[in-house]
Amino acid sequence: xxxxxxxxxxxxRFSSMGDVILTSPVVRALHALLEGxxxxxxxxxxxxAAAVQGLSGVKRVWTIDRTxxxxxxxxxxxxxxxxxxxxxxARSAFLKRGLRKGEGRTFxxxxxxxxLDKIWLVRTGWDRLAGQHVVERYLDTLRPFGSALxxxxxxxxxxxxxxxHVEVTPxxxxxxxxxALGAAHTGKSIPEAHWETIVAGVxxxxxxxxxxxxxxxxxxxQRLSAKHQSAALVNxxxxxxxxxxxxxxxxxxxxxxxxxxxxxxxxxxxVPMVVVWGCTSPALGMGPWRAHPDTVQLEPEQPxxxxxxxxxxxxxxxRTPCIHRVSPQRILGAVGDIFS
Numbered sequence: 001x002x003x004x005x006x007x008x009x010x011x012x013r014f015s016s017m018g019d020v021i022l023t024s025p026v027v028r029a030l031h032a033l034l035e036g037x038x039x040x041x042x043x044x045x046x047x048x049a050a051a052v053q054g055l056s057g058v059k060r061v062w063t064i065d066r067t068x069x070x071x072x073x074x075x076x077x078x079x080x081x082x083x084x085x086x087x088x089x090a091r092s093a094f095l096k097r098g099l100r101k102g103e104g105r106t107f108x109x110x111x112x113x114x115x116l117d118k119i120w121l122v123r124t125g126w127d128r129l130a131g132q133h134v135v136e137r138y139l140d141t142l143r144p145f146g147s148a149l150x151x152x153x154x155x156x157x158x159x160x161x162x163x164x165h166v167e168v169t170p171x172x173x174x175x176x177x178x179x180a181l182g183a184a185h186t187g188k189s190i191p192e193a194h195w196e197t198i199v200a201g202v203x204x205x206x207x208x209x210x211x212x213x214x215x216x217x218x219x220x221x222q223r224l225s226a227k228h229q230s231a232a233l234v235n236x237x238x239x240x241x242x243x244x245x246x247x248x249x250x251x252x253x254x255x256x257x258x259x260x261x262x263x264x265x266x267x268x269x270x271v272p273m274v275v276v277w278g279c280t281s282p283a284l285g286m287g288p289w290r291a292h293p294d295t296v297q298l299e300p301e302q303p304x305x306x307x308x309x310x311x312x313x314x315x316x317x318x319r320t321p322c323i324h325r326v327s328p329q330r331i332l333g334a335v336g337d338i339f340s
Contacts, residue, residue, distance in 0.1 A: 006037045008078060012095070013044055013086040014064070016184065017242070018261030019134075020044055020051040021268055022289065023086050024162040025152065026138050027057045030084070032151035033142060041078070043071070043095075050242035051265075054164035068095040075099060085110040086138055111141045118284055118311050127283055134285045135159070160290045161268035166243070169251040174232070177202045177335060178252035178271075180262035181213035181220055181237050187279030187313035188259045190323060192220055196227060197328035198256065202335065203230050210252060212245050212262070213237035254338050256331060258323070259286065259313060267291040274298065274334040278323030279316045281308035296334040300325035 009030055013023050023042075031038050039059045042052045046063040053061050064070045068091055076099060083099060085092045088110050099106045114137065117128040139148035139159075152159050179198065183189040202209050209232060211221045218238025225235040236248055246265055249255050255266045255273045259280045266273045272294040280286065281299070288295060300307065300322040309316045316322055 006039050007034050007082070008039045008041065008080045009034070009082045009084060010041045010043060010062075010075070010078075010080045010099070011084045011086060012092045013042075014089075014091065015045050015048055015087075016261055017048050017051055018264040018286075019086075020048045021161055021163065021261065021264040022135055023138055024052075024055060024268065025135055025157075025159045026084065026086065026142065026148070027052075027055065028157055028162070029139055029142055029148035029152055030145075031057050032155050032157070033145040033148060041080070043068075043075075050246075051163065055162065056164075067091070068098070072098045076101060080106050082106065083108045084141055086141065087111075088113055109141050109144065111137055113137070114285075121283060122308055122311055129283065129285055131283075132285055133287065133289055135161075135289045137285070158290065160270070161264060163246055163265065163268045164243075166246045166250045166269065168247065172208070174206065174208050175253045175339060176208040176210055176251065178210045178212055178249050178255045180249070180255060180257040180260060180266075181211060182217040183258050183260045183313065185279075185313035187310060187316050187321065187323060189278075190256075190258050190276055190326075192223070194324075194326075194328045194331070195220070195224060198331055199224055199228055199233065201328070201332040203228060203232055205336070207253075208232045208234065210234045210248050211237045212240060212248050254335050256335065263288055267295075272338050274331055274338070276323070276326050276331060278321065278326070279307070279309040279313045280311070284308055284311060294338050296338065298326045298330055298334060301327075 013020050027040050030040055040057055041060045042058050043062040046065050049061055049063050052058055062071050083096050083106055096108050120126045142148045199209055215238045221235045221237025250269045255271045257263045258276050263275055267288040270292045272292045275297045277299045
């Protein structure tokens, strides 16, 4: 009986939730590019495993809490043929070196993060990224195997983002608007005063409001609920797991969101979105990838010069923060445009 050769590939992306979601086309591209049986493993931090646990094409999800030493010895016995490093930091470099001591020979493919080009864009306004999206950079990592996008298209795959199976609650007669509160950095976080106006406007229009967010947004969700006290307002901020949050967003007719992991989840779920930009910019290559065609992106009103202010949204160079210069009225108007 002829033995079956299995090609084992390890994909590494430790964080964050949005970045892990953005790797999903890479998993499918590996199956499209490599011949024979392909076994894709994925390594991430425990907090973000929900984005890949059960994802089609992933054989096993490995998780760490602090260091790769937690899994290195067991991984060495797997005999990975390739390591696709989509994080490209010291931690992933140490792991790649350790895996070369395991069974067989591991060949590494590491993403070009184009960090210098992003620094040039922030500091000088000189855009050398030429509109290249981070998903394209991830897929370019597989160039030694061929064209990833072409391989996906040959299978009828348009390269969209994907998530593990998400339960969708049947829609009611009233439209539902999900509000993704909070962000990792203040320069990307829609202010609470804006949310108060948005909640009032959505409720006044006769729609249902569903608040989502992590534990850090729990108190804001409680304050918004207490202020409006409406049966049409559902507060899930700080109450839902990631799979439950994905379900809440998938069941919405519109998602209002900043430059966060929830935006990339919304793109994967093909929910029409109103994306609000602050100190970051789509020019950095982190905009919604192949999102629903009705998605609207709102960038700050004047001054346009000197944006983006930072790569991560942790600094703003303007007296009035960029995120404050997207008014609640513009956001509500975009919701109305989508519904019309």
